[in-house]
Amino acid sequence: MNRPTVVRLTGFSVLALALWFLPALQGPLGFPIFYLLFGYSLLFWFAQASSWNMFTGFSGYFSFGQGAFYGVGVYTTGVLASKQGWPLIAAIPVAGVLAAVLGLSLGFVVFRLRRLQGEIFALVTLAVAFVVAAIARVSSTIDGGSGIALNNVQLPEFLGAYPSMMFRLGLIIATVTIFAAATIQHSRLGWGLFSINDDEAVAESLGVPTFRHKMMAFGLSAFFAGLSGAVHAIQISYITIEDVFSIRIPLFVIVMSVLGGMRHWMGPIVGATIIHTLTDRLNRASDLELFGGNVTVSLDHLNDIIIGLLLILMVLAVKDGLWPRLVRRKWVGAGAFIVGILVARLWAPEMSLIGQFVAGELGAVVILLPSSEVIDRWRNWRSTTGSPDAPSDRPGVGASR
Amino acid sequence: MTLYGQAIISGVLAGGLYAMMSLGVSLSWGVLKIINLAYFSFILLAGYGSYELATSHGWDPFVTVLAVVPVVVIVGALLQLFFEKVKIGEFESLLVTFGLLIMLESVARSIWSADFRRIPSTANPYASSSLKIGDFAFPTPQLSAFLTAIVIGLLMKYLLDRTYFGKAVRALAQDRDMARAFGVDHRRVAVILSGLAAATAAIAGVFIAMSQALFPGLAVEWFGIVFPVVILGGLGSTLGALGAGVVIGVAAAIASVAWGPSYAPLATFVILIATLLFRPEGLFTRKASV
Amino acid sequence: MKLLQFDGIHKRFGGVAALGGVSGTLEEGEILGLVGPNGSGKSTLINILSGFAEPNEGQITFAGVDVTDTEAHHRFEAGIARTYQIPRPFSSMTARNNVAVSLIFGKTKLHPSDATDRALQWLDFAGLAGFADQSVSELNLHQLKYLELARALASEPRVLFLDEVLAGLNPTEIEESILMIRRIHDLGISLVIVEHVLRVVNALSTRIMALNQGLVIAEGAPEDVMKDPEVVRAYLGSRWKHA
Numbered sequence: 061m062n063r064p065t066v067v068r069l070t071g072f073s074v075l076a077l078a079l080w081f082l083p084a085l086q087g088p089l090g091f092p093i094f095y096l097l098f099g100y101s102l103l104f105w106f107a108q109a110s111s112w113n114m115f116t117g118f119s120g121y122f123s124f125g126q127g128a129f130y131g132v133g134v135y136t137t138g139v140l141a142s143k144q145g146w147p148l149i150a151a152i153p154v155a156g157v158l159a160a161v162l163g164l165s166l167g168f169v170v171f172r173l174r175r176l177q178g179e180i181f182a183l184v185t186l187a188v189a190f191v192v193a194a195i196a197r198v199s200s201t202i203d204g205g206s207g208i209a210l211n212n213v214q215l216p217e218f219l220g221a222y223p224s225m226m227f228r229l230g231l232i233i234a235t236v237t238i239f240a241a242a243t244i245q246h247s248r249l250g251w252g253l254f255s256i257n258d259d260e261a262v263a264e265s266l267g268v269p270t271f272r273h274k275m276m277a278f279g280l281s282a283f284f285a286g287l288s289g290a291v292h293a294i295q296i297s298y299i300t301i302e303d304v305f306s307i308r309i310p311l312f313v314i315v316m317s318v319l320g321g322m323r324h325w326m327g328p329i330v331g332a333t334i335i336h337t338l339t340d341r342l343n344r345a346s347d348l349e350l351f352g353g354n355v356t357v358s359l360d361h362l363n364d365i366i367i368g369l370l371l372i373l374m375v376l377a378v379k380d381g382l383w384p385r386l387v388r389r390k391w392v393g394a395g396a397f398i399v400g401i402l403v404a405r406l407w408a409p410e411m412s413l414i415g416q417f418v419a420g421e422l423g424a425v426v427i428l429l430p431s432s433e434v435i436d437r438w439r440n441w442r443s444t445t446g447s448p449d450a451p452s453d454r455p456g457v458g459a460s461r
Numbered sequence: 462m463t464l465y466g467q468a469i470i471s472g473v474l475a476g477g478l479y480a481m482m483s484l485g486v487s488l489s490w491g492v493l494k495i496i497n498l499a500y501f502s503f504i505l506l507a508g509y510g511s512y513e514l515a516t517s518h519g520w521d522p523f524v525t526v527l528a529v530v531p532v533v534v535i536v537g538a539l540l541q542l543f544f545e546k547v548k549i550g551e552f553e554s555l556l557v558t559f560g561l562l563i564m565l566e567s568v569a570r571s572i573w574s575a576d577f578r579r580i581p582s583t584a585n586p587y588a589s590s591s592l593k594i595g596d597f598a599f600p601t602p603q604l605s606a607f608l609t610a611i612v613i614g615l616l617m618k619y620l621l622d623r624t625y626f627g628k629a630v631r632a633l634a635q636d637r638d639m640a641r642a643f644g645v646d647h648r649r650v651a652v653i654l655s656g657l658a659a660a661t662a663a664i665a666g667v668f669i670a671m672s673q674a675l676f677p678g679l680a681v682e683w684f685g686i687v688f689p690v691v692i693l694g695g696l697g698s699t700l701g702a703l704g705a706g707v708v709i710g711v712a713a714a715i716a717s718v719a720w721g722p723s724y725a726p727l728a729t730f731v732i733l734i735a736t737l738l739f740r741p742e743g744l745f746t747r748k749a750s751v
Numbered sequence: 752m753k754l755l756q757f758d759g760i761h762k763r764f765g766g767v768a769a770l771g772g773v774s775g776t777l778e779e780g781e782i783l784g785l786v787g788p789n790g791s792g793k794s795t796l797i798n799i800l801s802g803f804a805e806p807n808e809g810q811i812t813f814a815g816v817d818v819t820d821t822e823a824h825h826r827f828e829a830g831i832a833r834t835y836q837i838p839r840p841f842s843s844m845t846a847r848n849n850v851a852v853s854l855i856f857g858k859t860k861l862h863p864s865d866a867t868d869r870a871l872q873w874l875d876f877a878g879l880a881g882f883a884d885q886s887v888s889e890l891n892l893h894q895l896k897y898l899e900l901a902r903a904l905a906s907e908p909r910v911l912f913l914d915e916v917l918a919g920l921n922p923t924e925i926e927e928s929i930l931m932i933r934r935i936h937d938l939g940i941s942l943v944i945v946e947h948v949l950r951v952v953n954a955l956s957t958r959i960m961a962l963n964q965g966l967v968i969a970e971g972a973p974e975d976v977m978k979d980p981e982v983v984r985a986y987l988g989s990r991w992k993h994a
Binding site for chain 1: 801802803822824827828833835839841843844852853855856863864902906
Binding site: 122169170173178179180182183184186187188190191194195197198205307311314315318361362363364365367368369370371372375376 | 496547549551552553555556557559560561562563564566567568570571681684685688692720721723724726727730731733734737738741
């Protein structure tokens, strides 16, 4: 194992270990249990967005099929752990494997049969997601239309009481998923995927085993999505086809990754953090009455409007996402974040911790994006030769467009 | 046997409606190289508009077309102008209109809530009326939709074959850059075409409001109808959309009757996948030489 | 030794025969010039020999091994490389990383971190060392073509197909490119050059193969082929058959 991988492994392990003990500190430090559950949900989105992005973001093959892999994960727990009495700990890896099998089978047909253009591949994955949902609905072994109530599931008590247990499960899965994404990015597989992204035919003629690489990445992506789904079933506790296979999961992972930046494993993390904290706050805010009470905008509808708007803005205006800009303008980003928090504290002192964090994020984004543009243009104008900002060596970050 | 016979009839009639629902996406994708998911919202909002006018203002459901279509056409044309202005790419358009779809669905939910909204039978006498021939029923909304679709199909065919505009459309569909080099004004053609497509979508929405209950989630459910029709019929082909609409309609109806309503989307999506894998240019287009 | 041998290569697109049965060889150390008017099948032949496309019929042997059914990426590993008429760099990567891809996946199979280091040497050979860490969008046509050369060479190929590498270059750039081609040949790499600029093909090639309408019409020493009446007629049309 080379040095960067060792550093990465150590870093991730240390961080994960530190967070492992967070639940144990809840009593002594006295923070509300809510934060553990919020932490779990954030870790859930880290895993979902990362797993999706490790294939789509790196290879450029846009998959709308996240719902299928997540759904397989959820329903594996539903069927094995709830209906068949398996302990959750046993169901989770099976879920991952089943999701991976689905992904590999789909990949085998789709990647082999035709070199499918981007939009056609996207449609196929969308269709497969709907088919999986339909099969689950019609099959009484799986759902049969009545949903599954996840009570009496054997939970891994050794991980702690409910919130601690969920937090730790989420932590393990998010950690391995993100670690996998980071490792892929810097490995031969990552190089292969990025070159496929730019020009698959040329990549193939330069020795990249394109079929094998796409299969590996797609299979891994599905595996982690399934693992994460299997755990999340417990959180949902009553799973139905409509809820599990709704457009929500695929939509959110897309927006999170597009927002954060798709060519780097940190992108989905940044995107998931911003979107999840934002939607969480909006969900808890009270309704807005407009037009004299005729139109009630419950702020969770505002959620969807903001998500949609963000997607549109990012795709049109900020194509490579926030992460490359954060990396180039660390100090502006950090400064703007602090400014955001300070403004929130002054203006709305009773705002919750997460609320302040959101304010900081918004501050960072709102200030970072335009100032990043301004600084770039100013530097371009000032310099006389070529590009003033040499992009970094690594294929993912930096050299954009 | 009559059960299946009725299913086939319902399926064929539904095919007309499906074709009208899909025409927007098909033309937009095939000719303008823009995958415009906003059409799903146009259908939905047109339906809700018709519902409002019929329910709260007593309009005859058929007449609501006069109010609903112009609004949707304007929105559709403006959206197209926006796309022209930002020079949107094919893949970007998919994501951007996906965002739009989410936003518009949310707007619908804010105004009309997630409950089912159906024009009450007092305001909508057509829902229960039908033409009866022998043992078979031809429900009025579905029959009118089908006939309208045929008329639209013939009009489009005339437009495409006999007018300058039609030639411009076909030229753009085949080779965009060459067409522009020969003087085809892309912006004008695009805006007019998207206006026509939006009109069809709005008409479809009115018929839907006439025949079933509306709820915001319908837009995404329609993926299972529109995408199979668009791909099976061939991108940009009006008559292809009609033919594919009928095929999908009949397939869904038979699956429904044979195994249950939950099997309908299963059937249509399986058809979509099979088409994408084995004949992505569609059933009705000549196979391009590779 | 016969490095490359191809027999009876047929390629049809729909009803059109782009190649109607083309055979030939490449000896080690040769520079084979491939000439012919537009549409004669030169690029198609290159695509097929390098693994970019599959023939409908025919056989290809490389260093004694049948590679007809071998996928493009395996051919690259085995030592067959090519450049493109219109350069196709990896647009999101730096010049260095473009070459690194070749080092990682080609014959050398280097580890990514070693590959990015070694890439500099090949950029240097191509005179692009100064652009190593710039995005390829900063490079002009001539530089992009050199980048493609560096990328192809990094895998230490035994055969390199140059597909109209001089297209679009001004006279100075053409002279430089000719020198570069000679330097590549001096490395011991056998070349197949598809080119329109006939005087260059004449000057560089040890042997020329002329195609017209998917068939070989002449083959041999440059002076002989260029004077062959069939070849002249193919380029200039039958009114000039006595030119």
